[in-house]
Structure formats: C-alpha cells, structure tokens
Amino acid sequence: MTRVVIVSARVGAGHDGAARELDRWFTRRGAHVVRADFLDLLPGRLGELLCSAYHRQLSTVPRSWDWLLGALGTPALAGMTRRFTALAAPRLRELLGDDTDIVVSTYPLATHAVARLRRSHELTAPLVGYLTDPSVHRLCVSPDATLTVAPNETAARQARALGAGRTIVSRPLVAPGFHPAAGIAERLRLRLELGLPRDRSLALVVAGSWGIGQVGHTAADLRATGLVEPVVVGGRNDALVQRLRKAGYQHVFGWVDRMPELMRACDVVVQNAGGLTTSEALATGLPVLTYRCLPGHGRANAAVLHDDGTVPWVRSPAELATALEWVLRSPVEAAG
Secondary structure, three states: OOEEEEEEOOOOOHHHHHHHHHHHHHHHOOOEEEEEEHHHHOOOOHHHHHHHHHHHHHHHOOHHHHHHHHHHOOHHHHHHHHHHHHHHHHHHHHHHOOOOOEEEEOOHHHHHHHHHHHHOOOOOOOEEEEOOOOOOOHHHOOOOOOEEEEOOHHHHHHHHHOOOOOEEEOOOOOOOOOOOOOOHHHHHHHHHHHOOOOOOOEEEEEOOOOOOOOHHHHHHHHHHHOOOEEEEEOOOOHHHHHHHHHOOOOOEEOOOOOHHHHHHHOOEEEEOOOHHHHHHHHHOOOOEEEEOOOOOHHHHHHHHHHHOOOOOEEOOHHHHHHHHHHHHHOHHHHHO
C-alpha cells in the first residue's frame, strides 16, 4: 500500500482544509495517509508561539503583515526563513521513516523542511508542493520539489518565475458538500433550518477560521446598501461574534460545521481574499466578492482573482452597491 505523508499547519483553515481534501483524494485511491502539523514538528512550544504571534499580528497590527511579507520576499530573509525550518528536521525524519512513498506539503515552511531532507539525501520520496493561494510568495516555492501544484495559471506562472520545477494547474479540492443547491425549495428549507429570513437576499460574510479583518465594517456597509441582509461567520473569534450581536446583527454565527449549507442558503459570498473560501463558494455556484481584504497575502490574492476575472475586488462602499446589484441580477453569470 502506498504511504502518503501530508504536512500542513493550523495557521488559519486554508492549509488544513487542503490537507483534509488531499487525504480524502488519496484514501479513495487506496493509499495509507498520514497527516502531520508542521508546528508540532518544531521543538518545544515554538510552533504554538509562532502560530500565536501570527494570529496576534493579524488581529492587532494587520498592516504590518504587508511589510513583513514583503521583507520575507527578499532573498536574504527568505533564506533565513528556509534555514529556520531545519529545526523541524529531527521529528520530520522520524515521521517520514524509510517507507514513505510520497510527501505532500500544503504549508510553505513544511515544503522547505522536507526539501532540506531531499537535498541531504535523507529522503528519496518525491515531494509535492501544493499551493493553497491564488497568488504565490517566494517562500511558497522550492526548486527541490518534484512537483508543484498550482490552483490557477497565474499562480503557476508566478511559481515557475520563482524557481519551481515541474508545475501543473489543478482546480482546488474542496469537500464534496460544497455543491449548488438543488433548487429554490432546498434554499428555502435551509434558511428555515438555519433561522435565516426567507424573503431577503442574503450576503454571507466570511473572514476565515480566525474571523480576522474589518468584518464589522463589511457587515455595516452591506446593510447600508439596502440590497442584502448580512449573514456573518465569525469563526473562532468569539469577541467579534458577541460584538456584532450586541450591535443588533441578528444572523451571526461563530465556528460552524454547516458551511456548505450556509452557502447554499445565501445569494452571494463576501470575503477578504481567502483562497479556501473562494474555492468553496465557487463550487457551490455562488457569486463571490472581495471586500476590505486583508493586507499582505489577502491583497495579493484579491489582485489575482480580480485580474483573471474570477472574483471582483470591490474597493469602496459605492462600488459594493454596484457589484451587489450586478451579482443579484445575474448570479449564474457572476459565479462563473
């Protein structure tokens, strides 16, 4: 039986979401799949501290992520970051052993950690770098990867320009629950089950598993258009959920296990440039708008999705009303 090791990281939900669907894909084909979190491969509490620092940065000083991501794109700092991944080598060697047939990485630092083992000939199994975002940062790519899988042609071109070897384009994997509603009857039934209004157009506001970004402003801007009722998913950000409920928003969810049903119940998704959310919404047949996107990778993703015609990047409240009028008038055309 083929042994596949998938290495991800609990940094948001995008990397883990990709790993989960890759696990499903390989398992259906008879492979034995082992999944690991790169943060757990680091010594001591370093992984937890790294995750907490990233979360705190995006929550409190999000604009600094623009600067840091740019700095990490320079050869010097990118090289230092790649060397940092050597700290995971001991546990990674133990995880991979001698019987691993394929290693798939959905997280940039994990990709470089595995690549180091390939360069030192401690690992002979092929390494697949699975890109989870529409745009590609220098740290997402390793020339030592046997194969790089990109979600779109733009990402593939960017990866090759940054030194990736063999690169292919494959539509992002999403959970099978993300599919279009069977019809208006299913949509109305789901709205009843989820406590949503049946007679209003609904805009689903999603800001990742951490609920980070200008979520409150987005909900207010949507309501101000008079065109939609905002339905907000705050993820694990309990403070955001409570704040919005106190502000009078009636349809606010925290962490949800029914995201496919929520999407099928709504008319449009408004997100801040997360790759996973976009893929899930498009698989559901919903139009998607990017609005008040996150700095750094959020803006980079928004630019790629906008330029290739996949998802409009809305940059002002006035543009938001115009974009909503368009997608609500022709949702099928807008979605795809």
